[in-house]
Amino acid sequence: MTRPAxxxxxxxxxxAALRERLGQRFSQGExxxxxxxxxxxVHAPEPPDAVAFAESPDEVAAIVRLCREHRVPxxxxxxxxxxxxxxxxVRGGVSIDLSGMNRVLAIHAEDLDATVQAGVTRKQxxxxxxxxxLFFPIDPGADASLGGMAATxxxxxxxxxxxxxxxxxxxxxxxxxxxRIIRTGGRAKKSSAGYDLTRLFVGSExxxxxxxxxxxxxxxxxxxxxxxxxxxxxxxxxxNTVIQTIQMGVPxxxxxLLDALTLTAINRFSKTTLPERPTLFFEFHGSATAVAEQAExxxxxxxxxxxxxxxxxxxxxxxxxxWQARHDAYFAxxxxxxxxxxxxxxxxVPISRLAExxxxxxxxxxxxxxxxxxFGHVGDGNFHLVVLVDPANEKEMxxxxxxxxRVVERALAMEGTCTGEHGIGxxxxxxxxxxxxxxxxxxxRALKRALDPDDLLNPGKILx
Amino acid sequence: MTRPAxxxxxxxxxxAALRERLGQRFSQGExxxxxxxxxxxVHAPEPPDAVAFAESPDEVAAIVRLCREHRVPxxxxxxxxxxxxxxxxVRGGVSIDLSGMNRVLAIHAEDLDATVQAGVTRKQxxxxxxxxxLFFPIDPGADASLGGMAATxxxxxxxxxxxxxxxxxxxxxxxxxxxRIIRTGGRAKKSSAGYDLTRLFVGSExxxxxxxxxxxxxxxxxxxxxxxxxxxxxxxxxxNTVIQTIQMGVPxxxxxLLDALTLTAINRFSKTTLPERPTLFFEFHGSATAVAEQAExxxxxxxxxxxxxxxxxxxxxxxxxxWQARHDAYFAxxxxxxxxxxxxxxxxVPISRLAExxxxxxxxxxxxxxxxxxFGHVGDGNFHLVVLVDPANEKEMxxxxxxxxRVVERALAMEGTCTGEHGIGxxxxxxxxxxxxxxxxxxxRALKRALDPDDLLNPGKILx
Numbered sequence: 001m002t003r004p005a006x007x008x009x010x011x012x013x014x015x016a017a018l019r020e021r022l023g024q025r026f027s028q029g030e031x032x033x034x035x036x037x038x039x040x041x042v043h044a045p046e047p048p049d050a051v052a053f054a055e056s057p058d059e060v061a062a063i064v065r066l067c068r069e070h071r072v073p074x075x076x077x078x079x080x081x082x083x084x085x086x087x088x089x090v091r092g093g094v095s096i097d098l099s100g101m102n103r104v105l106a107i108h109a110e111d112l113d114a115t116v117q118a119g120v121t122r123k124q125x126x127x128x129x130x131x132x133x134l135f136f137p138i139d140p141g142a143d144a145s146l147g148g149m150a151a152t153x154x155x156x157x158x159x160x161x162x163x164x165x166x167x168x169x170x171x172x173x174x175x176x177x178x179x180r181i182i183r184t185g186g187r188a189k190k191s192s193a194g195y196d197l198t199r200l201f202v203g204s205e206x207x208x209x210x211x212x213x214x215x216x217x218x219x220x221x222x223x224x225x226x227x228x229x230x231x232x233x234x235x236x237x238x239x240n241t242v243i244q245t246i247q248m249g250v251p252x253x254x255x256x257l258l259d260a261l262t263l264t265a266i267n268r269f270s271k272t273t274l275p276e277r278p279t280l281f282f283e284f285h286g287s288a289t290a291v292a293e294q295a296e297x298x299x300x301x302x303x304x305x306x307x308x309x310x311x312x313x314x315x316x317x318x319x320x321x322x323w324q325a326r327h328d329a330y331f332a333x334x335x336x337x338x339x340x341x342x343x344x345x346x347x348x349v350p351i352s353r354l355a356e357x358x359x360x361x362x363x364x365x366x367x368x369x370x371x372x373x374x375f376g377h378v379g380d381g382n383f384h385l386v387v388l389v390d391p392a393n394e395k396e397m398x399x400x401x402x403x404x405x406r407v408v409e410r411a412l413a414m415e416g417t418c419t420g421e422h423g424i425g426x427x428x429x430x431x432x433x434x435x436x437x438x439x440x441x442x443x444x445r446a447l448k449r450a451l452d453p454d455d456l457l458n459p460g461k462i463l464x
Numbered sequence: 465m466t467r468p469a470x471x472x473x474x475x476x477x478x479x480a481a482l483r484e485r486l487g488q489r490f491s492q493g494e495x496x497x498x499x500x501x502x503x504x505x506v507h508a509p510e511p512p513d514a515v516a517f518a519e520s521p522d523e524v525a526a527i528v529r530l531c532r533e534h535r536v537p538x539x540x541x542x543x544x545x546x547x548x549x550x551x552x553x554v555r556g557g558v559s560i561d562l563s564g565m566n567r568v569l570a571i572h573a574e575d576l577d578a579t580v581q582a583g584v585t586r587k588q589x590x591x592x593x594x595x596x597x598l599f600f601p602i603d604p605g606a607d608a609s610l611g612g613m614a615a616t617x618x619x620x621x622x623x624x625x626x627x628x629x630x631x632x633x634x635x636x637x638x639x640x641x642x643x644r645i646i647r648t649g650g651r652a653k654k655s656s657a658g659y660d661l662t663r664l665f666v667g668s669e670x671x672x673x674x675x676x677x678x679x680x681x682x683x684x685x686x687x688x689x690x691x692x693x694x695x696x697x698x699x700x701x702x703x704n705t706v707i708q709t710i711q712m713g714v715p716x717x718x719x720x721l722l723d724a725l726t727l728t729a730i731n732r733f734s735k736t737t738l739p740e741r742p743t744l745f746f747e748f749h750g751s752a753t754a755v756a757e758q759a760e761x762x763x764x765x766x767x768x769x770x771x772x773x774x775x776x777x778x779x780x781x782x783x784x785x786x787w788q789a790r791h792d793a794y795f796a797x798x799x800x801x802x803x804x805x806x807x808x809x810x811x812x813v814p815i816s817r818l819a820e821x822x823x824x825x826x827x828x829x830x831x832x833x834x835x836x837x838x839f840g841h842v843g844d845g846n847f848h849l850v851v852l853v854d855p856a857n858e859k860e861m862x863x864x865x866x867x868x869x870r871v872v873e874r875a876l877a878m879e880g881t882c883t884g885e886h887g888i889g890x891x892x893x894x895x896x897x898x899x900x901x902x903x904x905x906x907x908x909r910a911l912k913r914a915l916d917p918d919d920l921l922n923p924g925k926i927l928x
Contacts, residue, residue: 110711110816153656164654166663167631182903188812189844190628191881192617192667193899194888194926195908199630199663203656220713247574249684290754348652352574380653417655424658435657439646443915444659450914451907462658 007092010049014070018052018094021062025053025100036095040142040330041083042343042391042400043426048075048089053097057173057181057212060096064210065179067094068456075458076206078145079121082152083344084425086205090460098147101212104128113170113187115215118147125216134218137162140421141330147211152423153203157326160246160379161253161285162219164421169202173213177452187215200447205423206458208451222285225253226295227313227322230302231277235259235362235374237305238278239355242378244301246351250294254283254323255379257358261336262329262373262386269332270325275309280378281326283319330386333373337388343400345427347411348382348420357410358383364406368399382420409434424462432464471556474513478534482516482558485526489517489564500539500559504606504794505547506807506855506864507890512539512553517561521637521645521676524560528674529643531558532920539922540670542609543585546616547808548889550669554924562611565676568592577634577651579679582611589680598682601626604885605794611675616887617667621790624710624843625717625749626683628885633666637677641916651679664911669887670922672915686749689717690759690778691786694771695741699723699826699838701769702742703819706842708765710815714758718747718787719843721822725800726793726837726850733796734789739773744842745790747783794850797837801852807864809891811875812846812884821874822847828870832863846884873898888926896928 010028018026027033028050037047049072054060067074073093080087089095101117104125108114109132116125123143125136138149139156148154150172155164162168171185174197184197201209232238238257245252258266263276282298284291299310313319325332334342349357358374365372365385376383387403389396408418408431418424418431432441445463448455474492482490491497492514501511513536518524531538537557544551553559565581568589572578573596580589587607589600602613603620612618614636619628626632635649638661648661665673696702702721709716722730727740746762748755763774777783789796798806813821822838829836829849840847851867853860872882872895882888882895897905909927912919 108814108816110707111814112711113814153654153660155654159654163631166654166660167627176903176907180903180906182907183901184904186881186899187814187879188846188875188881188884189815190617190619190623190630190812190846190884192883192885192887193881193892194667194896194905195672195911196617196630196663196667197904197907199660200911203658203660208659220711222713243574247576247684249686287754287757289757290751293751293753348654350572350575350577350651351653352572382652382654411652415651417650417652417657419656420652420654421656423656428657432658435650437647439640439644440648440661441658442644443640443646443661446914447659447664447911450910 010072011070014066014072017066018063022052027051036077036087036097037089039080039082039085039087041085042341042389043085043088046088046090048095049092051095051097053100055100057175060175060210060212061179061181063094063096064175068177068179068454071454071456073456073459076151076210078119078148079142081142081144082148082425083422084427086152086423086425086461088426090426096210099145105213107132109134111187112218113215114218115213116146117213118211119145121145122149129218133221135221136216136218138165138168141327146214146216150202150211150214151205155377155421157254157256157377159377160255161251165202166199168217169198169214170217171215172198172201172211174201174209174211176209177454177457205425205461207448207461208457224288224291225283225285225319226291227281227283227319228295229274229279229281229311229322230307231275231279231309233306235278235358236355237307238280239358239378241280241302241305241307243351243354245298246379250297252282252294252298252379253285254281256281256326256376257378257383258329258375259373261371262333262375265332265336265373266325266329269335270328272325281322329375333386333388336371340388341391343387343389343404344384344422345404345407346376346382346384346420346422347407347416347418348380349411349414349416351381353414354378354381357414360410361407364403368403370396370399372403380420381416426461429462429464474536475534478530478536481530482527486516491515500541500551500561501553503544503546503549503551505549506805506853507549507552510552510554512559513556515559515561517564519564521639524639524674524676525643525645527558527560528639532641532643532918535918535920537920537923540615540674542583542612543606545606545608546612546889547886548891550616550887550889550925552890554890560674563609569677571596573598575651576682577679578682579677580610581677582675583609585609586613593682597685599685600680600682602629602632605791610678610680614666614675614678615669619841619885621718621720621841623841624719625715629666630663632681633662633678634681635679636662636665636675638665638673638675640673641918641921669889669925671912671925672921688752688755689747689749689783690755690776691745691747691783692759692777693738693743693745693775693786694766695739695743695773697770699742699822700819701771702744703822703842705744705766705769705771707815707818709762710843714761716746716758716762716843717749718745720745720790720840721842721847722793722839723837725835726797726839729796729800729837730789730793733799734792736789745786793839797850797852800835804852805855807851807853807868808848808886809868809871810840810846810848810884810886811871811880811882812844813875813878813880815845817878818842818845821878824874825871828867832867834860834863836867844884845880890925893926893928
């Protein structure tokens with residue numbers, strides 16, 4: 001990764017103005033800056049010049065206006081759990097930490113929606129929903145903030161049934177580059193009233209505006225849920241089970257693939273004793289009869305592909321334990337190489353190409369020396385590689401880059417995407433032209449210029 | 465409606481160039497122009513200066529480039545079934561008729577998607593899908609073109625279960641204002657790779673680019689389907705049945721309200737003998753047991769609200785007859801006033817406000833002299849009014865405008881939208897600021913300037 005050009009220090013009048021406005025909630029301390037200039041990946045930290053802890057949309061707007069007067073970049077910060085360098089202050093500037101904006105503003109149980117501040121995390125929202133009979137399904141590995149999840153168009157294990165942040169954000173409050181505050185969308189379930197600003201800001205990674213509040217869809221907790229684990233003789237058999245399940249239209253709620261090495265990592269980290277073989281995790285939601293019917297049908301499909309040891313978890317605590325293990329997979333993998341860092345990548349392909357894509361990827365993995373785990377949301381055609389590296393080891397980094405390039409090129413050749421849910425950040429900018437073509441990227445650049453003419457909102461991200 | 469300022473005739477060199485390029489597929493004939501300058505509503509026709517019948521994306525691009533050289537507006541035309549004046553050539557220019565671009569380019573049955581040219585209609589696509597076990601669910605009243613449906617973010621009776629064009633367009637080929645052709649999106653089920661251009665063009669009504677091809681999601685034909693009709697003592701009872709069904713999370717495929725006058729219109733037009741009372745039409749999709757379970761549950765809810773005469777239609781021809789009658793409701797209503805025109809409007813509100821919104825609307829309807837039918841996709845909180853008027857009668861037009869204003873204001877006050885599925889066009893521009901606020905409309909204007917700096921793509925629409 002090339003070092004960016006050095007940038008000038010923050011102007012003193014800006015520092016003074018921010019300090020006056022925020023008091024103790026403005027910091028130039030080394031450790032605070034470092035914490036806000038790194039993410040959960042292998043990207044080398046790039047600390048911002050300062051961190052501003054905001055407590056309201058008006059305060060975010062005031063910070064943006066002050067920084068703009070001095071042509072200083074601003075970078076929104078939620079939980080710090082992104083993995084493509086989204087948070088790195090490559091041109092310096094002020095990190096706006098929204099984690100203190102963590103109030104659930106309204107739960108409209110009868111309309112199946114909730115409005116939250118951007119710093120509310122997915123687990124916090126689900127805690128707040130206890131007793132309402134509703135839940136929020138989007139669940140990336142980390143307990144990310146909903147603002148950050150909107151910014152990266154996050155998804156997770158439930159997306160195969162409930163969609164991603166694209167489908168589940170209804171409305172937003174956004175601070176624009178000039179400090180104006182707008183509302184996008186609304187609480188009607190659908191609308192044909194003008195350009196879809198909500199979906200323009202979802203996935204824009206803080207480069208077009210800063211999300212400060214959002215309204216998301218909720219779902220009734222299903223009458224019945226059951227989860228199952230099933231092992232397979234090889235990855236191909238597991239993937240073909242997934243493909244057939246999806247093509248038959250079974251409304252499975254979750255269907256996750258984990259390869260043998262991921263199971264090893266999970267067993268060590270989560271003290272489980274799951275067979276260390278290619279495995280599918282399933283979950284079914286619906287009425288009691290619908291769940292039983294779906295489960296039986298999928299078990300039959302799995303059996304035809306050599307699936308065995310179907311283990312059921314219908315009690316809530318068993319299900320929770322299983323899915324907690326799945327959510328911890330990323331962190332479990334990290335433990336396999338103490339002192340190492342993860343180079344995570346994710347791609348997504350049309351389901352018909354998934355078996356071929358994963359088989360060819362596994363052939364690549366056999367050619368490198370570093371440990372690599374493969375797992376993911378295969379019901380969507382989306383899978384992850386977690387490549388464990390010592391960032392100081394050039395050979396390991398070169399192998400990781402090679403694997404990343406190979407898997408992305410293959411996904412693109414199969415009409416897929418270079419990232420299903422992690423986002424572009426810094427790490428995948430180089431694939432944007434190959435995925436979208438010059439014309440579409442030019443349109444994205446025109447949108448960026450239209451909404452952020454001075455290039456101050458999280459500069460250097462997404463656009464090559 | 466005010467007449468626009470007169471516009472200059474088409475420059476002769478442009479006419480010559482278009483004629484040379486298109487031959488017989490370029491027309492300045494009166495009847496062709498008139499046909500392309502009117503829609504299915506009460507808006508006074510505004511014919512374009514000429515009509516160009518395009519046969520490929522390259523040809524659309526060439527027409528756009530030629531028109532741009534001469535600063536002449538272009539207006540995309542699909543099936544001509546829009547209802548808010550979307551097609552009217554308020555600043556003259558060339559209507560680009562895409563109805564000849566009607567090839568189904570690819571059906572990827574294993575991936576549950578299809579790629580079509582923009583002129584393919586929804587019924588044509590479903591014909592092409594026969595034998596694949598798949599269907600395309602989005603069904604506005606008319607047999608609209610898929611390009612036009614994308615442009616207006618259309619939905620229909622199935623949206624409560626399958627979403628709208630927003631959720632069901634995966635990728636597009638779009639001709640930009642400068643004649644460049646771009647691809648947006650892709651065939652992966654999800655992606656976090658940059659700005660969501662697909663959803664920016666969906667709903668943009670031809671003002672940001674011209675959709676020439678699109679890839680849409682398909683769904684497996686359910687194992688079982690059953691439809692039912694149930695009458696209620698009043699509209700309120702029917703609406704409360706809908707609200708409870710949605711709030712309980714029943715995955716109903718269709719749930720449509722029709723008021724008594726709409727039933728009268730339908731009986732006359734479709735030769736049916738349905739009771740002329742407030743009625744719900746239902747449809748359930750799923751496995752045989754799931755359908756039976758859902759139907760029984762909803763019947764019970766309906767019973768608690770005084771619903772009676774639950775009539776089932778499980779045989780395909782019965783179901784088809786029922787839904788054909790529903791789809792023909794708009795045209796059926798028109799027949800109630802021979803020689804009249806329809807002033808259709810649609811709004812959408814959060815489901816918790818639906819009963820109150822419809823009750824207050826019915827109180828308004830009692831105050832006017834003109835016949836007005838109320839029906840719609842109430843599972844989404846979306847309903848239509850079809851106001852029958854003689855456009856030459858000032859009193860009737862004033863009453864229609866009053867009703868439209870009242871219902872929209874009420875929907876906006878309830879955090880709803882001024883249009884659930886018809887779009888803005890000319891007719892609802894005046895509500896854009898009230899719905900979105902100055903800031904959000906300014907952002908939309910900035911997007912328009914960024915992508916169409918000369919204001920040549922369907923000018924005068926959406927933005928006030």
